[in-house]
Amino acid sequence: MVHPSTSAYLLGGLLGLFLLVPVQVTPTPGSMCRPLQTFNEKLNHRRRYMKHNFPINYTIRVHHNEIFKVSSISKMKSYVEGLDELVLQRLWFQVNQGVLKKIIRVLPERHPSRPYTAELETRFRDVEGVFVQSHPAEAFQQELPETIQDTWDRLTEEPDRVPPSSWRYASPKTLLDNLCRTMHCLFRECFASTERQQDYCGVPHRRKGRKKDLKLKS
Template sequence: MVLLCNSVCLLGGLFLISPVLMTPASMCTPLKTLNDSLSHRRRYMKHNFPINYTIRVHQREIFKLSNISRMNSSVEGLEELVLQRLWFQVNQGILKKIIRVMPERHPSRPYTVELERRFRDVEGVFVQSHPAEAFHQELPDVIQDIWDSLTEEPDRVPESSWRFASPKSLLDNLCRTMFCLFSECFASTEAQQDYCGVSHWRKGGRKTYSPKAEEKPAE
């Protein structure tokens, strides 16, 4: 299966500004499978970790709905596909970092490894859902800056750019931004939901779609 990271590395950070606005139907099944795993994140990312446990991440990896809103406001005509590609890059790194801090026998490691595998499955379908020529247009400057920050060697990142976040909060961000950027796959049979709105999640909207009702090694 072709992985997104391979195509990105070969393309040197080039993206498509594409006229395609709808999520390919083939994306929905793997996204819902990923969401099935994410529905258990509270148990595995909170209950199995020490209270207030955090890991170090780049500030750009704290990727929230508000980040999407700001980018849409600052870049006129920003295509959703560009944001989807950025979503994959951010969360690919997040999942690897969470796995890296867990010992082999940590009770949440098998769950996280499986979650990362499902995430890669979604990546593969995403890449295969777009033509090869979809990766040859330059990014808007604001997105290129984020991309460059995420791909910079860790030892060259300024100390001021690092942040600490809990594994649970990072997966919350992954889930909410997934619903926002791939909303067609999570359409509700009830009134139309604004998955990109912060107020939606504050009001308990995170339950709208559910297939089922200090950096150190975690102990």
């Protein structure tokens, strides 16, 4: 026979788990998967358009927060306990909206990569539209954690007010590689059944990426 106080304790523990789950786990709405997969298909051509059509070692200037990698996601999760993934998804859209605009801005009208990049931005906006429609309005009115809000404010700061130390240089392909990997991490439910699926959020993948970066620097 279970003692009444023990039953109350177990019930309280279960209720606590139910209350915690929505905060820590935010499944990607099914309606987003098709737009995300269509966008991903376009991203698969980024090597051709973002590397072969640019001079060797070509880079563009971006805000340091726009170099948004899987390791950036891990750091934010370590800074903010129980961070809702919806918050990170919102930040992902904010970051990469700016990234795509900056890439288009440096491309002349007749550059061979401009139509591709413009279509990529259109697909991205389509995904963002579905993302907004897939969640209640209240989800976007909640106050952001201080760390995330600080990043958000810096991303929306006027360029002439950004200190020189906050600018970084990265190749267009590197920026789109980051966009792709973080997308697979934050919206992994939509890519779970694709061929050669990798765990972009996993530690082994992050280490592999880091080793590649170190090799390129050496």
